[in-house]
Amino acid sequence: xNKILEKKSFPRWVAxxxxxTVYGPVSRGDTWHFQEVDRPEDIDLDYAxxxxxxxxxxxxxxxxxxxxxxxxxxxxxxxxxxxxxxxAVVFGIRPCEARALLLTDRVFGGDIRDPYYWRRxxxxxxxxxACTTPPSEDCFCTSVHxxxxxxxxxxxLMTDLGEFYFVEAETDRGEALIGRAxxxxxxxxxxxxxxxxxxxxxxxxxxxRSLPDVEAISSRLSNMFDDPIxxxxxxxxxxxxxxxxxxxxxxxxxxxxxITRPIxxxxxxxxxxxxxxxxxxxxxxxxxxxxxxxxxxxxxxxxHKFSYFKEREGVQQCTGCGRCISHCPVGIDLIxxxxxxxxxx
Amino acid sequence: xxxxxxxxIVALLCKxxxxxxxxxxxxSRMQYPANVIPITVMCSGSVSPLYILxxxxxxxxxxxxxxxxxxxxxxxxxxxxxRRRISLVKSMLEYIGLEPERFRMSWxxxxxxxxxxxIIQDFxxxxxxxxxxxxxxxxx
Amino acid sequence: xxxxxxxxxxxxxxxxxGKLKTLYAYRKGAGGGHAVPAFIxxxxxxxxxxxxxxxxHNLSRYLIDEKRKREKAKTPPTHPMALVVKGCxxxxxxxxxxxxxxxxxxxxxxGISCEHSGMADPGKVARKFAGQEISxxxxxxxxxxxxxxxxxxxxxxxxxxxADRCLECPANFPVVFDLLLGDKTKRNTAARYKxxxxxxxxxxxxxxxxxxKALEACIRCYACRSICPMCYCDECVVDSISQGIGPDTPxxxxxxxxxxxxxxxxxxxxxxxxxxRTIHLAGRCIDCGECQRACPVDIPLRLLNKKMEKDARxxxxxxxxxxxxxxxxxxxxxxxxxEDFIR
Numbered sequence: 001x002n003k004i005l006e007k008k009s010f011p012r013w014v015a016x017x018x019x020x021t022v023y024g025p026v027s028r029g030d031t032w033h034f035q036e037v038d039r040p041e042d043i044d045l046d047y048a049x050x051x052x053x054x055x056x057x058x059x060x061x062x063x064x065x066x067x068x069x070x071x072x073x074x075x076x077x078x079x080x081x082x083x084x085x086x087x088a089v090v091f092g093i094r095p096c097e098a099r100a101l102l103l104t105d106r107v108f109g110g111d112i113r114d115p116y117y118w119r120r121x122x123x124x125x126x127x128x129x130a131c132t133t134p135p136s137e138d139c140f141c142t143s144v145h146x147x148x149x150x151x152x153x154x155x156x157l158m159t160d161l162g163e164f165y166f167v168e169a170e171t172d173r174g175e176a177l178i179g180r181a182x183x184x185x186x187x188x189x190x191x192x193x194x195x196x197x198x199x200x201x202x203x204x205x206x207x208x209r210s211l212p213d214v215e216a217i218s219s220r221l222s223n224m225f226d227d228p229i230x231x232x233x234x235x236x237x238x239x240x241x242x243x244x245x246x247x248x249x250x251x252x253x254x255x256x257x258x259i260t261r262p263i264x265x266x267x268x269x270x271x272x273x274x275x276x277x278x279x280x281x282x283x284x285x286x287x288x289x290x291x292x293x294x295x296x297x298x299x300x301x302x303x304h305k306f307s308y309f310k311e312r313e314g315v316q317q318c319t320g321c322g323r324c325i326s327h328c329p330v331g332i333d334l335i336x337x338x339x340x341x342x343x344x345x
Numbered sequence: 346x347x348x349x350x351x352x353x354i355v356a357l358l359c360k361x362x363x364x365x366x367x368x369x370x371x372x373s374r375m376q377y378p379a380n381v382i383p384i385t386v387m388c389s390g391s392v393s394p395l396y397i398l399x400x401x402x403x404x405x406x407x408x409x410x411x412x413x414x415x416x417x418x419x420x421x422x423x424x425x426x427x428r429r430r431i432s433l434v435k436s437m438l439e440y441i442g443l444e445p446e447r448f449r450m451s452w453x454x455x456x457x458x459x460x461x462x463x464i465i466q467d468f469x470x471x472x473x474x475x476x477x478x479x480x481x482x483x484x485x
Numbered sequence: 486x487x488x489x490x491x492x493x494x495x496x497x498x499x500x501x502x503g504k505l506k507t508l509y510a511y512r513k514g515a516g517g518g519h520a521v522p523a524f525i526x527x528x529x530x531x532x533x534x535x536x537x538x539x540x541x542h543n544l545s546r547y548l549i550d551e552k553r554k555r556e557k558a559k560t561p562p563t564h565p566m567a568l569v570v571k572g573c574x575x576x577x578x579x580x581x582x583x584x585x586x587x588x589x590x591x592x593x594x595x596g597i598s599c600e601h602s603g604m605a606d607p608g609k610v611a612r613k614f615a616g617q618e619i620s621x622x623x624x625x626x627x628x629x630x631x632x633x634x635x636x637x638x639x640x641x642x643x644x645x646x647x648a649d650r651c652l653e654c655p656a657n658f659p660v661v662f663d664l665l666l667g668d669k670t671k672r673n674t675a676a677r678y679k680x681x682x683x684x685x686x687x688x689x690x691x692x693x694x695x696x697x698k699a700l701e702a703c704i705r706c707y708a709c710r711s712i713c714p715m716c717y718c719d720e721c722v723v724d725s726i727s728q729g730i731g732p733d734t735p736x737x738x739x740x741x742x743x744x745x746x747x748x749x750x751x752x753x754x755x756x757x758x759x760x761x762r763t764i765h766l767a768g769r770c771i772d773c774g775e776c777q778r779a780c781p782v783d784i785p786l787r788l789l790n791k792k793m794e795k796d797a798r799x800x801x802x803x804x805x806x807x808x809x810x811x812x813x814x815x816x817x818x819x820x821x822x823x824e825d826f827i828r
């Protein structure tokens with residue numbers, strides 16, 4: 001059943017969730033970041049787009065897989081590093097970001113489930129926030145099978161009605177969260193339901209950028225491995241990796257043993273983010289590098305998301321948040337490139 | 346019973362002067378605190394800033410760079426380069442907020458065993474008062 | 486005032502004369518009218534070139550790519566490495582020449598003076614015109630900009646929008662060039678080290694609080710390193726993957742290889758990264774500000790590099806990039822170098 005929550009009651013709802021670790025978008029000057037919040041008032045739902053996507057809460061930039069310590073000549077103490085047991089809730093997640101988690105689920109799930117990913121994923125309830133206006137100048141969710149009001153992957157979808165939030169529970173877990181502070185919620189009426197529908201319809205029209213036909217693009221891309229377009233479009237690339245680090249669906253990682261004490265040996269096996277955009281990403285120990293040029297690395301990023309993943313999983317691995325476009329320091333524009341693929345490809 | 350905090354000093358000593366000076370202190374049986382981890386380098390000018398940053402990251406409470414007096418460098422000019430480069434490293438460390446007293450440089454000749462012991466004695470006393478270095482140390 | 490048309494005419498002329506074959510310059514990007522780096526070959530694409538207050542990028546960064554391309558080429562080059570440079574960018578070129586990374590005779594530099602203004606900071610523009618769609622920013626020939634917001638032109642004092650580095654700029658016209666567009670205008674600029682002095686005046690714990698807060702956000706994307714023209718090492722400290730490793734290197738040796746900075750975005754690692762990069766740039770950084778602009782989490786990187794620059798100038802009387810005919814800061818010394826900090 002749909003509910004209404006007064007905006008000023010939102011912090012009180014959060015305060016009722018002391019049993020949870022709470023995350024949400026927090027303002028830092030001109031930008032927002034998804035962080036753990038101690039005070040409900042720190043969550044800023046009037047926000048546009050967080051710099052890093054909430055993937056950083058499920059697939060953090062650093063994950064300690066286990067710790068090891070030498071205790072004798074041939075003896076070791078290896079121990080896993082548990083994370084907090086408490087259930088978690090993430091407020092303010094955008095439809096493109098929730099949908100992106102469903103896509104990374106396919107990478108970390110399937111026949112072999114990554115326990116580090118899933119222990120964080122399973123404990124986190126996602127309370128989404130529909131996009132009334134586009135959070136970014138560069139977002140394009142409607143072109144990649146998404147929408148500014150999609151509740152895919154969410155436990156609750158909230159829509160901003162001005163003085164109130166329209167709150168739709170999508171799962172039992174979502175219902176339970178609402179139940180924690182049931183007194184703060186009222187049933188939604190017909191008028192509010194209509195307003196929400198109008199807001200949602202209008203939001204789709206407000207999305208600023210678009211791709212002509214993503215399915216045609218994916219189809220074209222499968223024949224474009226040797227196309228000269230990559231050389232041309234990658235000219236400005238400085239292989240900084242910002243596009244992949246901020247992307248909600250990128251998931252490449254590195255694993256290293258980091259020594260914290262050399263004698264006796266003690267350390268951690270750590271998983272960190274990695275990026276196909278770094279020149280040494282594909283460096284072999286022989287010294288050979290199959291992707292030594294930035295053209296091949298740009299091609300990799302685009303083909304992975306719009307061709308290889310599509311072929312394997314039936315859907316593109318991009319949810320149109322636009323971060324790679326907004327934050328590229330040299331203006332490499334995915335939409336521009338893909339539009340050329342369709343027109344000239 | 347609590348262990349008294351014993352500061353750890355990483356001392357990068359040039360082989361031809363300062364390291365020899367520290368040896369002289371040893372063979373002369375001069376007493377000085379045993380808090381130093383001495384590392385011999387060929388020349389103070391060969392000390393990379395990474396050695397210094399890495400020492401602090403690994404938990405050194407103090408770092409000392411010691412080389413030949415100006416004019417006495419075995420490689421003629423190495424210590425002049427060190428004088429400039431180390432001053433930039435010192436400036437950087439202080440700017441970040443490391444306590445300035447934790448990073449020192451000295452000229453110690455092969456004959457200055459006594460001076461070496463005094464430098465270490467003074468350094469240990471200062472570091473004892475400052476407490477362990479926690480800012481740059483990797484905590485895990 | 487230098488217009489985009491002036492630039493295009495000059496480029497066409499130079500290409501016709503055979504002085505250039507390729508060129509790194511700027512063109513308008515897809516959205517927001519913000520300029521992006523462009524590479525053109527022969528005269529194709531000249532009509533898209535732009536010169537405007539959004540041309541913030543330091544194109545000398547692309548000399549790294551060009552040089553690598555030429556090293557791998559099978560035939561010797563027939564044309565110079567050509568690029569458009571602003572005042573700041575040209576100082577970077579001087580450093581690269583001084584370090585023998587490139588030879589002066591292998592370059593063709595089209596210098597453009599910023600004259601009475603400079604580059605508009607995208608963050609300042611967004612804040613001043615919050616909620617409005619910016620489609621263009623133009624020079625006026627004076628110390629103002631024209632900002633086209635929501636379709637309407639608005640004249641704004643340049644000082645409201647100039648990037649911080651431009652407000653402190655010591656070289657608003659190129660100091661090395663083959664062709665100069667625009668006048669060598671002297672502009673009133675602010676004192677260069679106000680912000681550095683503010684931090685210097687704090688006590689160690691306050692400094693530490695400032696820097697930990699700023700650097701905790703670092704995600705170690707290394708964009709600051711990747712965008713810097715001076716970070717041209719084939720293998721950077723943070724990349725240490727191939728030092729001494731070959732096909733025959735035994736496993737024990739590989740396991741014991743030096744790793745100065747771990748991959749984890751722990752503060753301790755992040756601090757070493759930023760400190761070592763700053764120290765490596767002492768006497769080399771010319772404050773183009775690109776590192777700070779590229780940073781996705783707004784770390785005040787200029788404040789680190791400016792500290793080294795201040796030390797270089799005040800302690801060692803060393804000025805970076807105004808000439809290529811001087812030794813580097815750290816491989817030179819004077820008898821007067823201070824040693825009061827040395828016991």
